[in-house]
Amino acid sequence: MTKPTLTTDCLTDYLIVGSGAVGMAFADVIFHETNCRMVIVDRHHGPGGHWNDAYPFVRLHQPSAYYGVNSKPLGSNSKDQTGLNVGMYERATSSELVSYYEQLMQQFVASGRVQYFPMSDYVGDWNTDHRFRSLMSGEERVVTVAKKIVDTTHLNTSVPSTHPPKYAMAEGVHCVPLNELPRIKQSPSGYLVVGAGKTGVDACLWLLENGTPPDSITWIMPRDSWFQNRAKVQPGKEFFEASYGSFAEQMEIIAGAASIDDVYAKLEAGGHWLRLDKTVQPSMYHGALMSQSELELLSTIKNVVRMGRIQGIERDQIVLANGTYPTDANRLYVDCSASAVQFHAGTDSTPVFAGNKITPQFVRTFQPTFSAAFIAHIESNFEGEEQKNQLCGPLPMPDKQMDWLRMHAANLRNQYRWSKNKALRAWIAKSRLDGFTALAMSVKPWDFKRISLLRRYGMNAGPAAANLKNLLTAV
Numbered sequence: 001m002t003k004p005t006l007t008t009d010c011l012t013d014y015l016i017v018g019s020g021a022v023g024m025a026f027a028d029v030i031f032h033e034t035n036c037r038m039v040i041v042d043r044h045h046g047p048g049g050h051w052n053d054a055y056p057f058v059r060l061h062q063p064s065a066y067y068g069v070n071s072k073p074l075g076s077n078s079k080d081q082t083g084l085n086v087g088m089y090e091r092a093t094s095s096e097l098v099s100y101y102e103q104l105m106q107q108f109v110a111s112g113r114v115q116y117f118p119m120s121d122y123v124g125d126w127n128t129d130h131r132f133r134s135l136m137s138g139e140e141r142v143v144t145v146a147k148k149i150v151d152t153t154h155l156n157t158s159v160p161s162t163h164p165p166k167y168a169m170a171e172g173v174h175c176v177p178l179n180e181l182p183r184i185k186q187s188p189s190g191y192l193v194v195g196a197g198k199t200g201v202d203a204c205l206w207l208l209e210n211g212t213p214p215d216s217i218t219w220i221m222p223r224d225s226w227f228q229n230r231a232k233v234q235p236g237k238e239f240f241e242a243s244y245g246s247f248a249e250q251m252e253i254i255a256g257a258a259s260i261d262d263v264y265a266k267l268e269a270g271g272h273w274l275r276l277d278k279t280v281q282p283s284m285y286h287g288a289l290m291s292q293s294e295l296e297l298l299s300t301i302k303n304v305v306r307m308g309r310i311q312g313i314e315r316d317q318i319v320l321a322n323g324t325y326p327t328d329a330n331r332l333y334v335d336c337s338a339s340a341v342q343f344h345a346g347t348d349s350t351p352v353f354a355g356n357k358i359t360p361q362f363v364r365t366f367q368p369t370f371s372a373a374f375i376a377h378i379e380s381n382f383e384g385e386e387q388k389n390q391l392c393g394p395l396p397m398p399d400k401q402m403d404w405l406r407m408h409a410a411n412l413r414n415q416y417r418w419s420k421n422k423a424l425r426a427w428i429a430k431s432r433l434d435g436f437t438a439l440a441m442s443v444k445p446w447d448f449k450r451i452s453l454l455r456r457y458g459m460n461a462g463p464a465a466a467n468l469k470n471l472l473t474a475v
C-alpha cells in the first residue's frame, strides 16, 4: 500500500463529508446565503451519493418537485403520461439525479469558493484533526476548518449493490443484487425476491412490468409494511384537495384516536396508508410511497413467504427464522435485504449542532433534503447552539409502525417552533424543497373550500400533538 504523504494546503470554513443528497442540499444553502468557503470530500467518484450505486430502474419515490437542492429545480415538473403512476408528478431516475448533482458541483467549483475531492476518504477524528486520504494515491491532506465539519454519513444509507446479503448461501445458489436484473439473458425457473421494503417492491414491480408471470415470483417477506399513498402527497394546485385533505384528515385522526390501533385503522380506511394484504397486520413502516395501481399489480404475486428473515439458502431449501421453504437450484435470488437508512428510532441522541460539528438529520418527516437545507439556513442565520438545536430537533427514524407516531410527535414539535418565527416561516414558504407551504400561502381568502381545509389542518395540529403524547405514554 502507498505510504500516506501529508500536505497542509486546505483551509476552509466548512468541511463537508459526503456529497450525497444531504451534503449537496446543505452546501447549496451555505453557497447562496453566505460567502463561506467549503471543502467537500467523498469516497464516490462524483456527487450524488448512493444514487451512483443505484439499480438502473430506480426512481425517487417522491416527486422530483421537492427533492434535490433549494436553488435548482429538478426535472420539468411534468406528470407521468403512462404507466402505474399516470397523472402523478414525475420522479427522477438515478441518472437524472447524478447528472443534476454533477452540474451543481461544477457550478460550486467554478465559483472558486468550493473545493471538491472525490475518491477521498475522511480519516480525521471529527473533532479537531481533519484529514482525508485519496483512494487513488493514498496521499493524505490535512484540512484546517475555520468554522465547522459537517458529517453527512450519519444516516449511513445502504443499497444492495454495495451491501452483500448477510445470510449464508450454498455453492451453486444464484443470487444477484437487483442492479443485475436488466442484464438477464436467460429466464431462470423462477425468481425469489428477498426483502419487502422499497427495493423489494421495486424488484417485484420491474419483474412484473417486464413480463414475468406472477406465478414465477416468490416473495420472501420477513415483515409486511405500511406504505403511504402516493396520490396524497402530490404537489400542484390540482392536487390541493387530495394532499391538504389528507394532511387535515391525518391530524383529525390523530387528535381523535382512542388508541394506537385506532390510528392505523383510520389511516387505512381513509386511504392514506396502504398494505399489500388486508389479512396481515404490517409491523414495518419506513415511509415508502406507493400508488394504488402498483399495489394492485403487486397483489398478483401469490407466493409470499412470511416465515421471518432468511438465515441461509441451500440448494433445495431456504432456511428461515420460522421454518424451511422448498426451492431448487435453478431459481434466481434477487437480494433486496439492505436497509436504505439506518433506523435509530429512540436509540440515537446525536444533536444536529454540537461544538464544531454539524450532523444533519431529518427535522421534517421523510424530507432529508429539505432538512439539510433547513439546517444550513439555521446555521448561517441563527446564533447560539441551544437555539439552533431547539429549531432542529432530530426526528427518530421509523422502523416499526409505532415509530410513525413518535416521528410525528417530534415533527409537530419542530413545526410549532418554526411557526413562531416570522422570518423562518417566510424562508420555508420560499423553499422549493418544502413542496406544500407555498401552495397553502397561495390560497385566496375567498376560496372558502380550501381555506376551510387549511383551518381543519391548523385546528387539529395542537390537539393531535397533545393526543400523541397520551397515546405514546400509554404504550
Ligand SMILES: Cc1cc2nc3c(=O)[nH]c(=O)nc-3n(C[C@H](O)[C@H](O)[C@H](O)COP(=O)(O)OP(=O)(O)OC[C@H]3O[C@@H](n4cnc5c(N)ncnc54)[C@H](O)[C@@H]3O)c2cc1C
Binding pocket: 017, 018, 019, 020, 021, 022, 023, 041, 042, 043, 044, 048, 049, 050, 051, 054, 058, 059, 060, 061, 062, 067, 120, 121, 122, 123, 152, 153, 155, 156, 157, 158, 159, 198, 199, 340, 341, 366, 367, 368, 369
Ligand atoms: C432506493 C432509494 C430511494 C430513495 N428515494 C427517496 C425519495 O424519493 N425521497 C427521499 O426523500 N429520500 C429517498 N431515499 C432516502 C435517501 O436516504 C435520501 O434521499 C438521500 O439520498 C440520502 O442522501 P445522503 O447524502 O444522506 O446519503 P448518501 O447518498 O449515502 O451520501 C453519503 C455520502 O457520504 C460518502 N461517505 C461516507 N463516508 C465517508 C467518508 N468517511 N469519507 C468520505 N465520504 C464518505 C459516501 O460515499 C456517500 O457518497 C431513497 C433511498 C434509497 C436507497
